[in-house]
Every structure is written in structure tokens, then in C-alpha cells.
Amino acid sequence: MHAADPVRSPAPGTCLPVRRAGIDTYRQPVLYLRRGCVVCRAEGFAALTRVRVRCGGRDIVALLNVVTGDWLGEGEAALSDAAWQALDPAPGALAAFAHAEPPESTTVVRAKVFGARLVEADFTAVLEDVLASRLSDIELAAFVTACAGDRMDLDESVALTRAMISAGEQIDWGQGPVLDKHCVGGLPGNRTTPIVVSIVAALGHLIPKTSSRAITSPAGTADVMATMTKVDLDIGTLRRVVEREGGCLASGGSMRLSPADDLMIQVERPLDFDSDGQMAASIMSKKAAAGSTHVLIDIPVGSTAKVRTTSAADAIARRLAFVGEAVGLRVGIHVSDGRQPVGRGIGPALEAHDVLSVLRNAAGAPEDLRERSLDVAGAVLDLLPGTTPGSGRMHARDVLRSGAALAKFMAICEAQGGFHEPGSAPFTRPCPARLGGRVACINNRQLARVAKLAGAPHDAAAGVTCRLREGDRIEPGAPLFEVHAATRGELEYALEYALAHPDILVVAPDAP
Incomplete structure (x- = not known):
């Protein structure tokens, strides 16, 4: 029990049976009581009161929502999904209620x-x-x-x-360099991580990669990998995978590696921002907790990326390097072109298809994703002690071409629970070009917005396929991009937004 949260004994009559309200309140525990019920009168509760709820040896602090309708009786209490899961009451259990003191x-x-x-x-x-x-x-x-x-x-x-x-668990891999990489995000389709991890691990180096689900984007690396294998590993399983294959591609949210950051991210997601100070702490705390020693940070820079200017990239790089070195990490910085999307797919399964095509050396695989992955893998390898600068990319290219990276990727997936091909959405429709000409610019943020409106990332197959790049020529009526969705309603909703924003892909007419 926290010293700042004393719980006094409930007053007589302030115990009520609890039931599940069946309401998703995100991560916030919420208590529902009828206005004028005995508990509200006895305790003097009002809407948004912080209430200590004790049931079966467990207790939580929940926000009170006062019910004015008749779906809840005066002699019972209801709990939101988050509150119910936290308390896990037995059938017919009674709960006690009291004012919760503000925490220190x-x-x-x-x-x-x-x-x-x-x-x-x-x-x-x-x-x-x-x-x-x-x-x-x-x-x-x-x-x-x-x-x-x-x-x-x-x-x-x-x-x-x-x-x-x-605040969380920490992994120690013993002696030797433990490699890692992270992209600050903001660039749709920039899914280099599965390719980089496969290359580095195939070369015999340790790279235990944990990644997050999407925060403000249509897909995070963990979302993409979840379309192909199991990613929610506990620390014991993660260790076994890494000891067997040299690398992993797991979700950090399923482990207690910087768990407080995971909860802060859940609040940042609806706010739709990711500040530099917290981003640096988030990245470096998870890298240190995962036992990494050498970390490469990829910072895409573009007018519609998360980082928009070189000066902003320099400021973020200084902060990340300062924080990383303060907690014992060697940090490398890789500034990349963030003017336009990478690959073709934007959304978990669509990006997974791109990743597999690169690893399989398939004809027509996205060349930009391939080249970026080799750049990042080379920069990661160049962090190793005694490495000749620039030699990493050559080794990365050879491993990818030989098929060894694909074999390692499949082996990692098998170790994590088995590989399966990513799926596809049942509804697809193109967004046509109004004018002919050449693509002048692509708005990363708005294109990502279309993918999210189509259902990504909560629907893994949803998103956008965009094959055009700056300078490409397009005819009137030809597809600028294609929208993929699980339902007709989501497809129409995303297309309505796309058609209302013709500046997502700006086409400059040919000069007369």
C-alpha cells in the first residue's frame, strides 16, 4: 500500500455487488454508480471523484462516472473493462468504496x-x-x-x-557487443528493422530487437511482425530465441522492460504527439533494459516527416547521444531522407509483404526499402569495435543477396512460434489522379492518415499501397494510390478523406 494513499474502513452500507459494465475506457479504470445510491450519499461522491475500490483482497483507484439512466440499479456498482481486469472479482463479489487520497x-x-x-x-x-x-x-x-x-x-x-x-526488468547478455537500432519514425513504410535484424543476426552478431506497437503511425514494427509470427514473448522466451538464433523481433510491450514508458505511450497515442525529451528517455530506457550496448538511431528528415529540418535532427541527435551515453550506451546516428514514403505498403500486412519481397530477393521488390535497409544494417555493423568504416554495408549486401538473411528471418520466426504469410484486405479501391503530369511532392502525414482511416493498424490488412515517387509521371485517372480496408464503410471513409485532400500527392501538370 502506498503511503500517500491511506484507505479508511468503509462506512456501513458502502459495500455493493459489482458487475462488468462492458465499456472500454482505454486504460483508465472507471466505476459506475447510480446517482442517489447509498454509496454516493454516504461518501459524498460526485462525478469524476477518485474512488478507492476494494474487492477480494485487491484494490484500485477508479474515476467515478455517475449514471442517470436506468441500466444500473441503485443497489449495485459497475466496472469498466480496465477496472474489471485489474480487480478480477469473483462472481457475486462485494466491493467496498472510499475516497482515495491524491498520490504524492x-x-x-x-x-x-x-x-x-x-x-x-x-x-x-x-x-x-x-x-x-x-x-x-x-x-x-x-x-x-x-x-x-x-x-x-x-x-x-x-x-x-x-x-x-x-522501474522494470533488465536483461544481461554477458560480455560482447549487443547491437540494436531504432528509427524515430514519421516515415510511412520505413520498415527496415526486420531486414536489418535478419542481416546482422545472419552475420553472427547479437541483436535482440524489441519494438513497439504503433503510437501515432499506421504500423509499428511489432504490428508488422505480428502478421507473420508471434511477437508477444515473455523474457524467458525472448532469451531462448536470441540464444538460439542471435536475434529476435518481439514486442517490447509484452515484457516489463521500461513498463512505465509503455503506459505513458498509451496516453501519448490519443494525444498524437511524441516530444523529444520523452522520446529520448523512451528509446534509451528500453535499449538499456534490453541489454543493448551499441545502438544506431535512424532519423528520417523531411518536410512532412516527424523530423522536418536538419537543425531539428541535430537537436534530437544530440539529446539521444547524450542520454544514451549517460546510461552506458554507444550511440550512432544515421540521418536519412524523409521526403517521401518507403516501399509500397503502408499498414502492417502491406509492409510485411514488402519486407518479405526484399528478403526473398524478389523481382520488383521495393528498391528504396532494400537500399535503406542495407544503409542501416551497414551503419549498425560499423558500430562494432575494430570495424573499418563503410565495410558494414558490403557485408550486409552479400548476406542479403545470398539468401542467408531470409533463412535467418525464417529461423527467428520459427523460434518465436512459427511463420505465416501476411494476409490481404477484402476491399481495395484506387484513388484516381485528377490531373496528368509528374508527382511534385508526397505528404507523408496525410498519406499515413488515409491508411489509419482505412483501419490500420488495428486491422492488420488495412492501409494504403503507394507505388509513385517524386518525379514519376502519371496520366489523368490513373491511381495515385490504393486503399485497402476490411469493410466497405472504412474504405469509403478513407477515400472520402483522400478525395477531399488533393495535396496528399501533388501532381504538377506538364509544361506546355
Whole structure:
């Protein structure tokens, strides 16, 4: 029990039977009580009151929603899905209710909102309350927002990183370099990780890659890999896979590697932003917790990418290198072209098809994805001690051409639970060009938006296929891109947005 959250004995009559409301409130536990019920009167509860709910030896803090309709009786309480899963009450169980005192870390949140500089102990207090569900989503969102922009300095990023590492499990792979890579994101289809891991592991190096699900994009590496193999591994299974194959392609969210960061990401997702200070802490805490020693960071730069200018890339690179080195990592920076999408598919299964075509050396495989993967794999290999700069790419190319990377990828998938081909969506329709000419520019953000409106990433087969690149010629009425969806409704919804935004792919008419 947390010292800041004392629970007094409930007043007589404040125990009620609980049932599942069947309402998804994301990660926020919510309690539902009828207005005027005995508990509300006895405790003086009102809407959005923080309520301590105790049932069967477990307790949680939930936000109260007051029910004015007749779907809930006055003599019962209902719990949201998140609250029900946390309490796991037995059939017919009674729950006790009492006011929950604000956790100590709310003072830290308030201080940061008003511009205070935080130290590691402050971040630790917040993360402890996050992991114990003592902070509401509203409070956590306030904290995330207060740390965004330029409101977190380098030392604060280091302090947050160390607090995140301490809050979870840590893996030790023993002696020797442990390689890793990460892309800061913002570039649709840039799915180099499965190819890079396969190349590096095929060369005999250790690369235990854990990746996240999508935060603000149509697909994360874990979403893509989940269309081909099992990714939700526990630490024991991950270790066995890596010891057997030298690498893995797993979801970090299924392990307690920087678990507080995973919860913060769930709040960042609906806010649709990812600030530099927290991004650096998120990346480096997970790399350190996963036992990595040498990490390459890929930073795509483009006017519609996450990082839009070279100066912004330099600032992010400095922060990532500073934080990484502070927690014992050797960090390499790879700045890449982020002006337009990579590959053809945007969405989990569509990107998986691209990855497989590159690994299989298939005719017509996306050349840009292949070349980027070789660039990144080469840069990762160049981090190894004693390596001749530039030699990594040559080794990477040879391994990919020989089929050894494909064999390693399949072996990793088999070790993780077996390989299966990614699927395809039942509904597909092109978005036609209004004008003929040449493609002048592609808006990464809006194209990704179309893929998300089509259902990606929650529907793995949904998304967008875009074969055009800047400078390509197109005839009037020819497809700019194709939308893939699981239902006709999602297909129409995505196409309606695409047709209303003709600047997603700007076509410049041919000069007379």
C-alpha cells in the first residue's frame, strides 16, 4: 500500500455487488454508480471523484462516472473493462468504496506544469504511481504535456531514462557487443528493422530487437511482425530465441522492460504527439533494459516527416547521444531522407509483404526499402569495435543477396512460434489522379492518415499501397494510390478523406 494513499474502513452500507459494465475506457479504470445510491450519499461522491475500490483482497483507484439512466440499479456498482481486469472479482463479489487520497506524485505533476525542473526521485515517484494506477489518465496526460516541447532539459531526460530503467526488468547478455537500432519514425513504410535484424543476426552478431506497437503511425514494427509470427514473448522466451538464433523481433510491450514508458505511450497515442525529451528517455530506457550496448538511431528528415529540418535532427541527435551515453550506451546516428514514403505498403500486412519481397530477393521488390535497409544494417555493423568504416554495408549486401538473411528471418520466426504469410484486405479501391503530369511532392502525414482511416493498424490488412515517387509521371485517372480496408464503410471513409485532400500527392501538370 502506498503511503500517500491511506484507505479508511468503509462506512456501513458502502459495500455493493459489482458487475462488468462492458465499456472500454482505454486504460483508465472507471466505476459506475447510480446517482442517489447509498454509496454516493454516504461518501459524498460526485462525478469524476477518485474512488478507492476494494474487492477480494485487491484494490484500485477508479474515476467515478455517475449514471442517470436506468441500466444500473441503485443497489449495485459497475466496472469498466480496465477496472474489471485489474480487480478480477469473483462472481457475486462485494466491493467496498472510499475516497482515495491524491498520490504524492500529483505535487510533482503540478510542479512540472508550472515549469519546475525535476530530478530522478521526482520521476521515480511519478512512474511508481503510474505503474500502480494511482494517477488518472487526466493527471498523466497533464504530466506528459508539461514535459513536451522544450520543457525538459538534457539532464531531465537522463533522470527520466534512469527512472524508467529502474522501474522494470533488465536483461544481461554477458560480455560482447549487443547491437540494436531504432528509427524515430514519421516515415510511412520505413520498415527496415526486420531486414536489418535478419542481416546482422545472419552475420553472427547479437541483436535482440524489441519494438513497439504503433503510437501515432499506421504500423509499428511489432504490428508488422505480428502478421507473420508471434511477437508477444515473455523474457524467458525472448532469451531462448536470441540464444538460439542471435536475434529476435518481439514486442517490447509484452515484457516489463521500461513498463512505465509503455503506459505513458498509451496516453501519448490519443494525444498524437511524441516530444523529444520523452522520446529520448523512451528509446534509451528500453535499449538499456534490453541489454543493448551499441545502438544506431535512424532519423528520417523531411518536410512532412516527424523530423522536418536538419537543425531539428541535430537537436534530437544530440539529446539521444547524450542520454544514451549517460546510461552506458554507444550511440550512432544515421540521418536519412524523409521526403517521401518507403516501399509500397503502408499498414502492417502491406509492409510485411514488402519486407518479405526484399528478403526473398524478389523481382520488383521495393528498391528504396532494400537500399535503406542495407544503409542501416551497414551503419549498425560499423558500430562494432575494430570495424573499418563503410565495410558494414558490403557485408550486409552479400548476406542479403545470398539468401542467408531470409533463412535467418525464417529461423527467428520459427523460434518465436512459427511463420505465416501476411494476409490481404477484402476491399481495395484506387484513388484516381485528377490531373496528368509528374508527382511534385508526397505528404507523408496525410498519406499515413488515409491508411489509419482505412483501419490500420488495428486491422492488420488495412492501409494504403503507394507505388509513385517524386518525379514519376502519371496520366489523368490513373491511381495515385490504393486503399485497402476490411469493410466497405472504412474504405469509403478513407477515400472520402483522400478525395477531399488533393495535396496528399501533388501532381504538377506538364509544361506546355
